[in-house]
Amino acid sequence: MTTSSLADRTTTAAARATDLSKIYGQGETQVVALDRVSVDFRQAEFTAIMGPSGSGKSTLMHCVAGLDNFSSGSVRIGDTELGSLKDKQLTRLRRDKIGFIFQAFNLLPTLTALENITLPMDIAGRKPDKEWLEKVIRMVGLADRLTHRPSQLSGGQQQRVAVARALASRPDIIFGDEPTGNLDSRSGAEVLGFLRNSVRELGQTVVMVTHDPVAAAYADRVVFLADGRIVDEVHGPTAESVLDRMKRFDAKGRTS
Ligand SMILES: Nc1ncnc2c1ncn2[C@@H]1O[C@H](COP(=O)(O)OP(=O)(O)OP(=O)(O)O)[C@@H](O)[C@H]1O
Numbered sequence: 001m002t003t004s005s006l007a008d009r010t011t012t013a014a015a016r017a018t019d020l021s022k023i024y025g026q027g028e029t030q031v032v033a034l035d036r037v038s039v040d041f042r043q044a045e046f047t048a049i050m051g052p053s054g055s056g057k058s059t060l061m062h063c064v065a066g067l068d069n070f071s072s073g074s075v076r077i078g079d080t081e082l083g084s085l086k087d088k089q090l091t092r093l094r095r096d097k098i099g100f101i102f103q104a105f106n107l108l109p110t111l112t113a114l115e116n117i118t119l120p121m122d123i124a125g126r127k128p129d130k131e132w133l134e135k136v137i138r139m140v141g142l143a144d145r146l147t148h149r150p151s152q153l154s155g156g157q158q159q160r161v162a163v164a165r166a167l168a169s170r171p172d173i174i175f176g177d178e179p180t181g182n183l184d185s186r187s188g189a190e191v192l193g194f195l196r197n198s199v200r201e202l203g204q205t206v207v208m209v210t211h212d213p214v215a216a217a218y219a220d221r222v223v224f225l226a227d228g229r230i231v232d233e234v235h236g237p238t239a240e241s242v243l244d245r246m247k248r249f250d251a252k253g254r255t256s
């Protein structure tokens with residue numbers, strides 16, 4: 001259990017959703033992707049979000065990260081209520097406070113790996129912290145690929161560029177949608193270890209969607225979604241305890 005060490009850090013929420021609902025479509029085709037979800041992502045905590053395909057994991061993350069609008073409820077990043085922001089303010093908040101690692105890497109094909117990594121900061125007109133940037137690049141193992149373009153990189157290398165890009169500006173909170181889904185287990189473990197270290201040593205807040213119990217075990221806590229609702233939570237997860245919970249949900253799904 002890591003609960004006590006978590007309590008020692010801080011109880012401030014880096015992000016918070018309250019009664020968050022997201023409904024797609026209308027009438028017959030209506031899909032309730034999120035059904036009054038309330039969840040805190042505390043500062044300096046590594047949270048994994050798990051649940052069956054279609055349970056609302058990406059929707060939750062996109063809504064909390066200000067990438068998607070929601071139907072009702074509220075979302076806060078730090079002290080800022082997202083619903084109160086105009087488009088421009090929301091764009092700035094996303095740029096300055098939030099890092100993303102997408103399932104599809106979203107790299108710009110015409111830029112080199114290094115240019116992709118520093119792009120958000122270049123747009124914001126901010127100088128990267130050179131030492132930190134070098135550390136990030138070393139950790140994700142890209143030092144000898146910095147001048148390559150995405151088309152010249154393997155899938156795993158592209159994903160590592162995306163991870164480095166999210167970490168490079170040291171945002172308040174990093175969201176990752178299956179950030180290691182395309183990596184072999186060794187590169188995946190490196191990336192997860194780095195994310196965990198950035199939480200432990202630097203107070204970074206990380207929220208990650210994953211299907212993999214081994215990846216989830218790197219987190220401080222796992223939140224389980226089913227049908228747009230939070231149905232369970234595990235603190236100090238191990239791959240075994242996560243697998244165990246997943247089996248229980250599967251069993252419930254079959255009997256109900
Ligand atoms: N643009 C959309 N229009 C209509 N329905 C949508 C849209 N995007 C998502 N949905 C629906 O909302 C539900 C939640 O989708 P979401 O992408 O959040 O699932 P997920 O848990 O991330 O699944 P996966 O593990 O497959 O990525 C699904 O039933 C999906 O079909």
Ligand SMILES: [Mg+2]
Pocket residue numbers: 057058059177
């Ligand atoms: Mg998804």
